[in-house]
Amino acid sequence: MTLQNDWENDVVKSLRDLALKYPQAEEGIACAGTAIEKRTIKVRNKAFLFLGKADAMLKLSDSLAGAVKLAAKEPGLYKPGANGWVTVKFDADTSPSHEVLARWIDESYRLLAPKQLVALLPEPGLPRKNSTKSAKSRSSKKKPKRKSAP
Numbered sequence: 001m002t003l004q005n006d007w008e009n010d011v012v013k014s015l016r017d018l019a020l021k022y023p024q025a026e027e028g029i030a031c032a033g034t035a036i037e038k039r040t041i042k043v044r045n046k047a048f049l050f051l052g053k054a055d056a057m058l059k060l061s062d063s064l065a066g067a068v069k070l071a072a073k074e075p076g077l078y079k080p081g082a083n084g085w086v087t088v089k090f091d092a093d094t095s096p097s098h099e100v101l102a103r104w105i106d107e108s109y110r111l112l113a114p115k116q117l118v119a120l121l122p123e124p125g126l127p128r129k130n131s132t133k134s135a136k137s138r139s140s141k142k143k144p145k146r147k148s149a150p
Helices: 010-019 064-071 098-112 131-139
Strands: 027-028 039-045 046-051 054-057 079-080 085-087
Touching: 010 039, 010 046, 010 054, 027 046, 039 064, 039 079, 079 098, 085 098
Parallel strands: none
Antiparallel strands: 027 039, 039 046, 046 054, 054 085, 079 085
């Protein structure tokens, strides 16, 4: 089985495109050639988003309680798992809020990305188009060194 031809779901495409906007985000494949094969979006070899044909899995911390509440209301759509990983299912008839998923992708990235890359991002929310470039220009301004006492 390969996912090359299975990317017809607009929700999956949208989430993939959004996640790849984060600094150093790369696409890969987990469990290639098996029944549980998924696309991964990772940062420095740490996956922060797994995408299947009709589901996504991401890691949450601050939003985990909200995900548990959503799972209680809609158990077929949301499934909290071990260590903060949450699976979200979608199809043509049921699709979670894109805004919620975007926030969760942002949170998952921030949890798993190195601190140096997280520092490149604006406050929590969606990344800016050129977040890496603007953050580099901010970080190039060095703080003046304090003179030591004589």
